[in-house]
Amino acid sequence: MSARKPKVTVLGGGSWGTAVASIAARNTEVLQWLRDPDIAEAINTKHENPRYLPGMTLTRSLRATADLDQAVAAADVIVAAVPSQHLRGVLESVGEHVRPWIPVVSLVKGLEQGTSKRMTEIINEVLPGHPAGVLSGPNIAKEVVAGYAAAATIAMPDLTTATMLQGLFHVPWYRVYTSEDVLGVEIAGALKNPLAIAVGFGDGLGAGDNTRAMVITRALHELTRLGVAMGGRPETFTGLAGMGDLIATCTSPLSRNRTVGYELGRGKTLDDIIAGMNQVAEGVKSAGVVVSLARAHGVDTPIFDEVDAVINHGKSVESTYRGLLREAPGHEVHGEGW
Ligand SMILES: NC(=O)C1=CN([C@@H]2O[C@H](COP(=O)(O)OP(=O)(O)OC[C@H]3O[C@@H](n4cnc5c(N)ncnc54)[C@H](O)[C@@H]3O)[C@@H](O)[C@H]2O)C=CC1
Numbered sequence: 001m002s003a004r005k006p007k008v009t010v011l012g013g014g015s016w017g018t019a020v021a022s023i024a025a026r027n028t029e030v031l032q033w034l035r036d037p038d039i040a041e042a043i044n045t046k047h048e049n050p051r052y053l054p055g056m057t058l059t060r061s062l063r064a065t066a067d068l069d070q071a072v073a074a075a076d077v078i079v080a081a082v083p084s085q086h087l088r089g090v091l092e093s094v095g096e097h098v099r100p101w102i103p104v105v106s107l108v109k110g111l112e113q114g115t116s117k118r119m120t121e122i123i124n125e126v127l128p129g130h131p132a133g134v135l136s137g138p139n140i141a142k143e144v145v146a147g148y149a150a151a152a153t154i155a156m157p158d159l160t161t162a163t164m165l166q167g168l169f170h171v172p173w174y175r176v177y178t179s180e181d182v183l184g185v186e187i188a189g190a191l192k193n194p195l196a197i198a199v200g201f202g203d204g205l206g207a208g209d210n211t212r213a214m215v216i217t218r219a220l221h222e223l224t225r226l227g228v229a230m231g232g233r234p235e236t237f238t239g240l241a242g243m244g245d246l247i248a249t250c251t252s253p254l255s256r257n258r259t260v261g262y263e264l265g266r267g268k269t270l271d272d273i274i275a276g277m278n279q280v281a282e283g284v285k286s287a288g289v290v291v292s293l294a295r296a297h298g299v300d301t302p303i304f305d306e307v308d309a310v311i312n313h314g315k316s317v318e319s320t321y322r323g324l325l326r327e328a329p330g331h332e333v334h335g336e337g338w
Pocket residue numbers: 012013014015016017018034035052081082083084086090107108109110139140141142278279280281282
């Protein structure tokens with residue numbers, strides 16, 4: 001007799017939480033928690049998340065609920081898909097209902113303001129004893145739900161758990177690779193967002209393909225320098241969660257982070273851009289956190305510094321690009337600067 005497959009509970013009702021819940025529901029029993037009972041009802045009866053993935057059909061067996069305690073109590077695996085600034089609060093409110101030792105997988109690509117912590121650090125703090133890991137890669141939610149080929153990496157502290165979880169998320173068009181570099185995979189996902197904002201600046205200003213390629217390439221250099229200084233493995237940053245996600249986020253018109261940069265480059269204010277979005281662009285809140293992490297690790301990060309200056313300190317996008325271009329280039333591989 002085959003063993004029962006682990007039941008998955010996804011916390012979060014946005015586009016990516018819904019996409020991953022729909023994929024995993026092809027492999028096992030999945031319950032998705034979201035705050036709005038009307039959307040839960042629409043997922044259960046119409047197999048659609050009308051707010052975040054309108055018109056897209058989800059796996060029919062996927063079930064949703066607005067009852068957080070019930071959702072968590074049933075879980076053999078928890079998947080966290082709420083925006084980074086809310087993960088701690090959600091986990092604190094469910095703590096006592098979580099079954100002991102079950103793995104917790106973060107899909108979240110942000111850093112906590114105030115503490116500068118990664119999401120797996122928060123999971124380890126709030127739910128000690130649970131193996132905490134991350135699933136990350138170049139994964140624009142709508143494309144994955146539409147069934148276009150994509151891939152990601154699941155990183156857990158041990159390969160046995162990573163391999164068990166791989167089987168829950170892998171489907172023919174969504175290839176899931178394993179890794180033990182939790183820190184590297186996780187930090188890559190958080191760092192690529194402010195860098196996509198920087199690429200959006202250039203696109204919004206009307207700069208061309210050369211500028212975009214230059215910024216993406218130097219952004220990968222900067223992301224890798226900081227990620228390695230923090231303890232990530234160098235090869236992770238040229239993999240799916242690093243270079244792969246950087247390319248997707250910096251070039252996709254569907255990326256929320258790139259769109260923030262693009263609209264700033266076109267002259268809109270940050271407040272107007274955020275007010276017009278019903279989704280999270282994590283890079284807006286993590287830009288300042290990344291700069292403080294870079295200073296703490298003694299890493300020079302000119303692109304991150306410029307994004308932080310625009311987002312948090314009122315610098316204009318035009319002067320950002322002029323400032324970057326004034327800096328004399330050093331050695332391409334070993335140089336510290338931009
Ligand atoms: N959308 C995408 O293509 C991808 C997103 N991600 C990451 O997934 C995470 C979640 O983003 P999305 O699913 O895109 O969300 P979204 O931006 O589509 O929607 C935001 C979601 O967060 C929920 N939310 C807001 N405040 C909350 C709170 N206090 N408690 C609980 N839920 C709250 C909203 O109700 C909504 O369901 C982010 O860190 C994002 O960077 C990762 C890969 C792909």
